[in-house]
Amino acid sequence: MTVPLWPELRDAARRVDELVAVLPEPGARLPEQRTEIAAAKDTARALRTRYLRTHADAVYDHLTRGRAGELRIAELVAAAAAEFPALLPTAGQLAADRGRRQADKEGYEIDQGVFLRAVLGSPRSGPHLLDAMLRPTPRALRLLPEFTRTGVLRTTSVRMERRDGTAYLTMCRDDCLNAEDEQQVDDMETAVDLALLDPEVRVGVVRGGTMSHPRYRGRRVFSAGINLKSLHSGEISLVGFLLRRELGYLHKLVRGVRTTDAPWHSPTVQKPWIAAVETFAIGGGTQLLLVFDHVLAASDAYLSLPAAREGIVPGAGNFRLGRHTGPRISRQVILQGRRIRATDPDARLLIDEVVEPERIDEAVAGAVERLRGPAVVPNRRMLVGAEEPVEEFRRYMAEFALQQALRLYGEDVIRKVSRFAGRGA
CATH class of the missing domain: 3.90.226.10 (2-enoyl-CoA Hydratase; Chain A, domain 1)
Structure with a gap:
C-alpha cells in the first residue's frame, strides 16, 4: 500500500467494528447503545474527513493506477474498500446491511459519502471520475x-x-x-x-x-x-x-x-x-x-x-x-x-x-x-x-454525495418512508 492510513483512523474504525459485533441489531438497540455507537462512528468519520482532505488524490491515483484506468463509482468504492478497509465499508459489511430495512441499517453508506465527497471535490480526481461515469456501460455495449x-x-x-x-x-x-x-x-x-x-x-x-x-x-x-x-x-x-x-x-x-x-x-x-x-x-x-x-x-x-x-x-x-x-x-x-x-x-x-x-x-x-x-x-x-459548467456541477455533486448519504439515515426520513410505505403508489 503506497498511501498509509493513520493509526488513529485504524483504531477508530476498529472501535466501531467492535461495537457492531457486540451490540444488538440497529433496530433493537437501547437509546444509550445508540448514543455510544453514534459517538464512535462520528469520531471515525471526522478522522476520515481529515485524512481525505490531504490524501484523497493519492488514494484515487493508487486505485486508478495514476488515473491510467477508469473506474465507475461502484467499482471505485469497492476497490477502495478492499485496499483501505478502515476508510470505507467492506463488501461483507455492505452485504449485511443490504438485506435490512432502511431503519435497521448501520449506515455504512455515510462513509462512502465521506469518501466520494473528497474525490469529487478534488479538482484533480473529480473530473477524472466524472469522465469515467460518461463511458457507456458494459451492458449497453453488449x-x-x-x-x-x-x-x-x-x-x-x-x-x-x-x-x-x-x-x-x-x-x-x-x-x-x-x-x-x-x-x-x-x-x-x-x-x-x-x-x-x-x-x-x-x-x-x-x-x-x-x-x-x-x-x-x-x-x-x-x-x-x-x-x-x-x-x-x-x-x-x-x-x-x-x-x-x-x-x-x-x-x-x-x-x-x-x-x-x-x-x-x-x-x-x-x-x-x-x-x-x-x-x-x-x-x-x-x-x-x-x-x-x-x-x-x-x-x-x-x-x-x-x-x-x-x-x-x-x-x-x-x-x-x-x-x-x-x-x-x-x-x-x-x-x-x-x-x-x-x-x-x-x-x-x-x-x-x-x-x-x-x-x-x-x-x-x-x-x-x-x-x-x-x-x-x-x-x-x-x-x-x-x-x-462542468466544474460547478462537480462541486455540487461532491457535497451532494455526503448530504444525501446523511439524509438517507435521518430519523425523520426513516419515519416518513415507513408511513409512505403503507400506502399505494
Missing part, C-alpha cells in the same frame, strides 16, 4: 449490435424503439407509476447509452407509458419519482441509485457519452432530447425534465419536487431548478412543496409547450422535426457549457 440491427430494446422498466432516426424511450413500470428504483436506473442508463451510440439516432424522446395502477389505469404517467417503498425496504442505495442516476444517465443526457467513436473535435457524442409529460412528473420526474432540450406537457399535467416532505435532497434539482425559474420559485417548489400545473404562468419557465392531451403525439412530432437540424448539436453543446 446490447448495441442487436439494437443497431433491430432498433428495439425491451427491459423491465424501459421500452425503446428507433423510428425514422428518432429513439422513442418509454418508461413502462405500469404497476408503480414509473416510480424509480435501481432496476429503473440501470435500464434508463442502458437505453440512453444505446440511443447516443446508435449512429442512426438523431433525436431522443422520453415519455411515460400507459399505467395499470388502479387510480390511473389506461392513462400515461411520466414519473412518480423515487420509489418510497423501495427506500423503506432498504433497496435504494447511495451508490447504485442516487449517485449513479445523477452521474450516469442524467449526466449523459446533458453531456453525451464518451466513446472512441466520438468525432475528433469532441470527447462525447451528444444528441438533443425531448420529454413529453402526461398526468404528472413528481420528484425525480421533475428533476429529469431539467436536463431536456424541449419539454412539452399535456394541459392537465403538473410538476412537483416534494423533497422537504420526503426528507431527502432532490438530486441535482437544487443545482438546476433555480437556473430555470430563479431562486424564489425554486425555494417554493423544493422547500415548501409547491406544485406547478402545466397551465400556470410560472410553468413556462419549465415547460416549452403545453397542448391538450389528445395533441401530444402531434406536438412530439413537431418537436422532433425542429431538433433534427445539423446545427442543433453544436449549438446545444455551447448552451450546455454556458448554462451548466
Whole structure:
C-alpha cells in the first residue's frame, strides 16, 4: 500500500467494528447503545474527513493506477474498500446491511459519502471520475449490435424503439407509476447509452407509458419519482441509485457519452432530447425534465419536487431548478412543496409547450422535426457549457454525495418512508 492510513483512523474504525459485533441489531438497540455507537462512528468519520482532505488524490491515483484506468463509482468504492478497509465499508459489511430495512441499517453508506465527497471535490480526481461515469456501460455495449440491427430494446422498466432516426424511450413500470428504483436506473442508463451510440439516432424522446395502477389505469404517467417503498425496504442505495442516476444517465443526457467513436473535435457524442409529460412528473420526474432540450406537457399535467416532505435532497434539482425559474420559485417548489400545473404562468419557465392531451403525439412530432437540424448539436453543446459548467456541477455533486448519504439515515426520513410505505403508489 503506497498511501498509509493513520493509526488513529485504524483504531477508530476498529472501535466501531467492535461495537457492531457486540451490540444488538440497529433496530433493537437501547437509546444509550445508540448514543455510544453514534459517538464512535462520528469520531471515525471526522478522522476520515481529515485524512481525505490531504490524501484523497493519492488514494484515487493508487486505485486508478495514476488515473491510467477508469473506474465507475461502484467499482471505485469497492476497490477502495478492499485496499483501505478502515476508510470505507467492506463488501461483507455492505452485504449485511443490504438485506435490512432502511431503519435497521448501520449506515455504512455515510462513509462512502465521506469518501466520494473528497474525490469529487478534488479538482484533480473529480473530473477524472466524472469522465469515467460518461463511458457507456458494459451492458449497453453488449446490447448495441442487436439494437443497431433491430432498433428495439425491451427491459423491465424501459421500452425503446428507433423510428425514422428518432429513439422513442418509454418508461413502462405500469404497476408503480414509473416510480424509480435501481432496476429503473440501470435500464434508463442502458437505453440512453444505446440511443447516443446508435449512429442512426438523431433525436431522443422520453415519455411515460400507459399505467395499470388502479387510480390511473389506461392513462400515461411520466414519473412518480423515487420509489418510497423501495427506500423503506432498504433497496435504494447511495451508490447504485442516487449517485449513479445523477452521474450516469442524467449526466449523459446533458453531456453525451464518451466513446472512441466520438468525432475528433469532441470527447462525447451528444444528441438533443425531448420529454413529453402526461398526468404528472413528481420528484425525480421533475428533476429529469431539467436536463431536456424541449419539454412539452399535456394541459392537465403538473410538476412537483416534494423533497422537504420526503426528507431527502432532490438530486441535482437544487443545482438546476433555480437556473430555470430563479431562486424564489425554486425555494417554493423544493422547500415548501409547491406544485406547478402545466397551465400556470410560472410553468413556462419549465415547460416549452403545453397542448391538450389528445395533441401530444402531434406536438412530439413537431418537436422532433425542429431538433433534427445539423446545427442543433453544436449549438446545444455551447448552451450546455454556458448554462451548466462542468466544474460547478462537480462541486455540487461532491457535497451532494455526503448530504444525501446523511439524509438517507435521518430519523425523520426513516419515519416518513415507513408511513409512505403503507400506502399505494
